[in-house]
Amino acid sequence: MASYLVRRTFLMVLTLFGMSVLIFVMLRLVPGNISDILFDAAGFVDPKEKARLERDLGLDLPILTQYWHWISGLVQGDLGFAYVTEKPAIEEIAPRIPVTVKLAVLALIFSVVFGVPLGVISAVRQNTAIDYALRILSLSGLSLPSFWLGLLILMLFVRYFGFIPIYTDPPATLWKELALLSVPAAAVGFRSSALIMRLTRSSMLEVLRQDYIRTARSKGATxxxxxYDHALRNAVLPVVTIIGIEAAFLIGGLIVTETVFNVPGVARFLVEAVIWRDYPIVQNLVMFIAVVVVVVNFIVDMTYMILDPRIKYAD
Structure with a gap:
């Protein structure tokens, strides 16, 4: 087990290094840069001024030097400066991370709390009326775009409650913030819960047909x-995988939801930074998402070892 942890940690670090190189290089391959945008927006026509601007931004340095400056600063907690706002990138990014994390965690909790139990019920009551109703519900969740569902929720709130649950001023307390974020979390979590429900149902049905389940029933088990003790414990591994994938997806996949509900999170800020070609913001946010995805996959692998002791990893 120790050797597996070492190899898995080394693989995680190697993956993050490869992602950092890919993120940095791909951003530089995109046509146009921040100097072009600032140069055109200000109406400059002097190439010397543009060259001076590129020197000030460090864009005239070799790409390897630029990468070294970025990655060494990233390790030390220095994310550079945002080109557009001329503020430290950490000051622009840090306040937005907790908002997106809270929204993603709420959406994930909603997905698991509704998806897993309903999936189990659908499998246990296979081909009954409740099973058909839950299958229709899950298909609806997979079919409805989250942004369209969000707009419907906003219209319903206006119609029946007379207000719109969007993020305007920062809430005064944590509970008010969670209450405000619960609406967009339910909108985006509906799709995830439908996916988890269907996977839980299919995994449970596969396990319920196994011989040891029939043996447990023949012995008089309730x-x-x-x-739950026999079937769900053995059917939960694929569900854990999809929960991990959804957790990683929610961190970077809330762009539309944050835009519809005016949530000042990381995902919406990333789109704004991409439009402005603000390299420090874009590459740091994409790197943050990459770190979340890799770490979540690592946690899922560790969870496998806890949930199923039969799993053995070769040294």
Missing amino acids: PGSVN
Whole structure:
């Protein structure tokens, strides 16, 4: 187990290094840069002024030097300066990370709390009326775009409550903020819960057909013991995988939801930075998302070892 942890950690670090190189190089391959945007927006026509601007921004340095400055600063907690606002990038990014994390965690909790139990019920009550109703519900969740569902929710709030649950001024307390974020979290979590529900159902049905389940029933085990102690414990591994994937997706996949509900999070800020070609903001936010994805996959692998002791990793 120790050797697996070492190899898995080394692989995680190697993956993050490769992602950092890819992110940095791909941003430089995109046509146009921040100097072109600032130069055109200000109406400059003097190439010497543009060259001076590129020197001030460090864009005239070799790409390897630029990468070294970025990655060494990233390790030390120095994310550079935002070109557009001329503020330290950490001051622009740090306040937005907690907002997106809270929204993603709420959406994930909503997905798991509704997806897993309903998936189990659908599998246990296979081909009954409740199973058909839950399957229709899950298909609806997979079919409805989150931005369209968000707009419907906003219109319903205006119609029946007379206000719109969007993020305007920062909430006074944590509970008010969570209450405000619960609406967009439910909108984006509906799709994730539908995906988890369908995967839980299919995994449970596969396990319920196994011989040891029939043996447990023949020995007089109660339906609850069969369904939860025997079946669910062995069907949960694929569900854990999809929960991990959804957790990583929610961190960077909330762009539309944050825009519809005016949430000042990381995802919406990333789109704004891409439009302005603000390299320090874009590459740091994309790197942040990459770190989240890699770390979540690492946690999922560790969870496998806890949930199923039969899993053995070769040294």
